[in-house]
Amino acid sequence: DVQLVESGxxxxxxxxxxxxxxxxxxxxxxxxxMNWARQAPGxxxxxVSSISSSSTYMYSADSVKGRxxxxxxxxxxLLFLHMNSLRADDTAVYYCARDxxxxxxxxxxxxxxxxxxxxxx
Amino acid sequence: QSALTQPPSASGSPGQSVTISCTGTSSDVGGYxxxxxxxxxxxxxxxxxIFEVNKRPSGVPDRFSGSKSAxxxxxxxxxxxxxxxxxxxxxxxxxxxxxxxxGGTKLTVL
Numbered sequence: 001d002v003q004l005v006e007s008g009x010x011x012x013x014x015x016x017x018x019x020x021x022x023x024x025x026x027x028x029x030x031x032x033x034m035n036w037a038r039q040a041p042g043x044x045x046x047x048v049s050s051i052s053s054s055s056t057y058m059y060s061a062d063s064v065k066g067r068x069x070x071x072x073x074x075x076x077x078l079l080f081l082h083m084n085s086l087r088a089d090d091t092a093v094y095y096c097a098r099d100x101x102x103x104x105x106x107x108x109x110x111x112x113x114x115x116x117x118x119x120x121x
Numbered sequence: 122q123s124a125l126t127q128p129p130s131a132s133g134s135p136g137q138s139v140t141i142s143c144t145g146t147s148s149d150v151g152g153y154x155x156x157x158x159x160x161x162x163x164x165x166x167x168x169x170x171i172f173e174v175n176k177r178p179s180g181v182p183d184r185f186s187g188s189k190s191a192x193x194x195x196x197x198x199x200x201x202x203x204x205x206x207x208x209x210x211x212x213x214x215x216x217x218x219x220x221x222x223x224g225g226t227k228l229t230v231l
Contacts, residue, residue, distance in 0.1 A: 050218065
């Protein structure tokens with residue numbers, strides 16, 4: 001079975017940094033685009049960032065460009081989100097999700113349960 | 122990128138049908154047949170219900186169906202069951218490798 005397990009969330013002060021991880025299993029990780037999305041308290045989902053299967057292409061939402069960097073380690077089946085200059089409005093549950101981009105479509109077919117990031121002094 | 126517009130809430134009695142709308146623009150929903158819908162129970166992983174406007178992954182009951190007209194996509198849940206009570210999100214490809222989501226609709230089964 002496909003499994004995605006996020007970790008690394010926690011409480012961080014404004015301006016601080018945090019790195020989230022997503023451990024993937026049950027599929028050939030190196031064959032898929034991967035994403036991070038987030039949901040702030042009381043708000044809808046927001047796509048954050050995508051990375052191609054071999055890390056050639058990376059895309060990010062305008063709201064995180066220049067502050068967040070997505071990366072992956074295909075030897076360890078891990079996806080990362082490196083978050084810098086964190087702001088209060090980055091407070092959210094962060095989800096990793098597998099993407100069907102690269103197979104001719106655009107949708108997220110598997111998601112993790114999320115990890116909570118709280119930015120507060 | 123602007124979020125897609127969904128009604129914040131919807132409701133129906135067991136056995137009834139409910140339709141949830143998702144309105145975007147010609148740059149996202151109206152421009153591509155890459156609309157997807159997700160079901161999210163609190164504390165759990167979101168689950169894919171519909172992809173490419175009206176296709177169901179294996180294992181998703183045919184009570185869930187999707188459609189699109191111009192810039193508005195819709196998810197219909199027929200034969201409502203108690204376990205359908207959840208939040209539902211739509212999503213669309215928006216060009217230039219961007220994806221946009223809707224604000225979510227909380228479905229209550231009365």
